[in-house]
Amino acid sequence: MSIELTGLSEINGPLVVLEGASGGSYDEMVRLRLPDGSFRTGRIVQIEKDRCVIQVFEGTNGLGLTDTSVTMTGRPMELALSPELPGRIFDGAGRPIDGLGPLFSEKKADINGKPLNPVGRVYPLNYIHTGISSIDCLMTLIRGQKLPIFSGPGMQHNKLAVQIVRQARLAKDDGSKFGIVFAAIGVKNDVADYFRRSFEEAGVMDRTVMFLNLSNDPIIERILTPRCALTAAEYLAFEQGMHILVIMTDVTAYCEALREFSSSKGEIPGRKGYPGYLYSDLASLYERAGIIQGVDGSVTQIPILTMPNDDITHPVPDLTGYITEGQIVLDRSLDATGIYPPVSVLPSLSRLMKDGIGEGYTRADHSAVSNQLFAAYAHVQDTRALASVIGAEDLSTVDQLYLKFGEAFEQKFIAQRFEEDRAMEETLDLGWRLLSLLPKSELDRVDNDMLEAHYCPEEAKALLEQGSDVM
């Protein structure tokens, strides 16, 4: 296995070609030794008899055709795992960088993971309380779900992610262990630092595993970072019984790394130059969320991605949306008006919430309230469009009420302070109070009993009179 071969026949971007090698296999890891004695790692991405195409993770600068030696390891890329993982910091390829020395590994696992058998899954039902009204009420996060944040450069997705981490707790806390796996994929040093600081402040650092591939780290290593993070998460969840929340930022940087790699391999590009297998590749990450039968733990994912040019139809958010179970979309115009968190309610969605809310989970009226809020707020958008043409004065009285509702909804419901942790009851009651600004006849998504029980126009007025204390 450990025969060392010297000499390469081709170097092209992150790829090198080795000829005359026998015993290599597809997807196997190799070690490259440079003349100065330093090592790099690579992976066989294509193999044709004795000709191997190798992807070098740390980049190929300084590599020469004649003086580089290659050793096959005989194994795919593996990550060392141990119950000591929480509290540690690794680089994008899973090497410790916190100065605490190597991890004493209990076992090793292939970072590509294996597909979960749908029969072996448990359908996620328990909601995670985030204390953020817009998320809890309108796009409830469920344990075992993958719910990405679609953001844009300059918006406060990181702050929102930190707030979720700090406030997240299970609705019915059964005392089981909660942990965080954080993967920084090609983000700036400041961002990684912000997360580290925030985790420390929130006192969760000793339950957090960090994988950092910063924007100045080798690009090809980015392809490994989320896989390492998810391998660690799966180990902690399915073998140590922890409830793991995985935060990956920024998936767009991951996709760009994949595109770079694909084009250097000479593959036929699909949309916007991304490889045709981007969907399958992203799915191999996102589908590693869930709960499996007979095991206590769970993996919940909150990937963060920045939409280039705020375009939700860009391949990265588009394909992500097709795989994940919903999305939280941030909106630049809300952000510009100073509303935090700037959650754009209408395009946001949680696919799993329908079974995890209502009687026995949150409250019987939850789904009615959220549907009605969606419907009413959608009408607000139409009304605003109309008002911008004919002027707000010429609107019908009902439409004027809608404008008022829209304003209040954004200021009182969507907006909340960074430290503010709203209880579910509080959020739902607030929703009813806002809906009560509208005439009863407009509330066509709720049935009459619920309307009688919760409709409260007086409280709605009182709500309007309160100053905007949340800002």
Added chain:
Amino acid sequence: MIGNVVFSVNGPVVTVQNASDFKMLEMVYVGERRLIGEVIGITREKTTIQVYESTTGLAPGAPVLGTGAPLSATLGPGILSNIYDGIERPLPELMQMSGAMIDVGANLPSLDEEKQWQVTLCVREGETLEEGQIYAVCPETPLIEHRCMVPPGLRGKVVSAAGNGLYRVKDTVVLLEDEAGKRHELTLCQKWPIRTPRPIGKRLPITMPLITGQRVIDTLFPIAKGGTAAIPGGFGTGKTMTQHQLAKWCDADIIVYVGCGERGNEMTQVLEEFSELVDPKSGQPLTARTVLIANTSNMPVAAREASIYTGITLAEYYRDMGYHVAIMADSTSRWAEALREISGRLEEMPAEEGFPAYLPSRISQFYERAGMIRTLGGKDASISIIGAVSPQGADFSEPVTQNTKRFVRCFWALDKSLAYTRHYPAINWNDSYSEYADDLADWYAGHAGRSFLARRQELMGLLHEENKLMEIVKLIGSDVLPDDQKLIIETAKLVRTGFLQQNAYHPADTFVPLPKQLRMMEVILHLYHGARDAITGRGVQKHAVALSEILETGIFSRLTKMKYEIPNDRLELFDEYDAEVDQVLQAL
């Protein structure tokens, strides 16, 4: 002789050099772990194989074994209530074997070979059997009788037939001698290559609808038994939800649900939900008539491409027994992308957006396997295909949507803005169409009442009219419109929220039979006609009434909620609504 060995590996594509004994589309085993693959290209120098499992660790020099047969599905009792991966490996058994994570190289029989079935023989010694003729039956589930048929292409005389009793799928129950004197053992199962359509007697014209219990489909855009429909929509518009609703409630005998490159949790949901849900007609769990094919998005891409064919082959098998089968494919875009991915690895010349040039022909071949037919055995049966399409960027002009549109006759366009307002099913009534409406006119007239089509037409007219008026309203507001036009807008709004919008989670609303759909239309139109007479002064009030007065009575929002208040079995309650409408209008 040295066997064939792997020459190169690139993702799921493997090549073998200098092999001459492979056949096109032959199934092969690759490597020591016996990964399942299929021959997809042969030249003098090189045989190309696509592998249905992860090729990690595969090395040049590993053996490749031919099986001599194309990739086939095993057909026999035990398919229903089961869940398979894309190449018909049973997932529950896979889980017993390798745990919750799927290992590679697991070769499992598709059917439980030990289970004994209570078989009743239908033939006697000396009888002549034709292809497609039924020789034995057994109860497969409490709902479905499994009928074992003579495989296509085979006919002959029964040499011996076993007695009724318990048999396993591989036990021989009939011995058949063909004209050439060759003897064939007929068991309870047979094999069929998944890429070849099973032969039929003849095609029949479309005559009856597939009743789904969804108002916007049954009333506005019906699909026929033996028909094809596409549901395109961006993410979050409710494709999967609509497919689930159809799988639960449509009146086909057998449902084949193919989860092609979709979410794992969704398949788990289908599994759990279908085993709890009870079929309203028979009182049996829905799984008793359902087979699931799950190739989730993280399972190997080549098997995703095959999953669609596996699904349709199973559907054809049950069709040949004389059942009406509906197959839901969610989503055909993932299948098309799998084609693109493999085509890219083969370095084929791409056509539109990187998709291979043969995409349209593959799509049409798939949809052409639907139809209302007479089987070889002489029974009338059908396959209806309902394919979800996930257009990139929700843009309907992309190749998969466009090509699908050419080969389906029913198009249910899902609309993002409807989904934003949580109007489900988010089927846009302006962009959708059904070419079956005319074919089915006779059926509707005969079964749903003569007035049904007229009412439907009036409803469509109102929605169309509203669409035109909304153009004006968007510019100048609704206040300036005359009352009769405002009434159209109000009525259309009632149609949208009170009729088209349907709540899948409400027990009385999730499935609505045709008579109730008709009565709902009638009540809505009764109000419309009454109000129209009232505002023009031709009504019972003897003077013209302002529309605002009618609106103030709240009668429009009352009718919005009738869908929740009347159970499916108490249609007489609609009379009260009619009376209420009369009362309100008279009091003005």
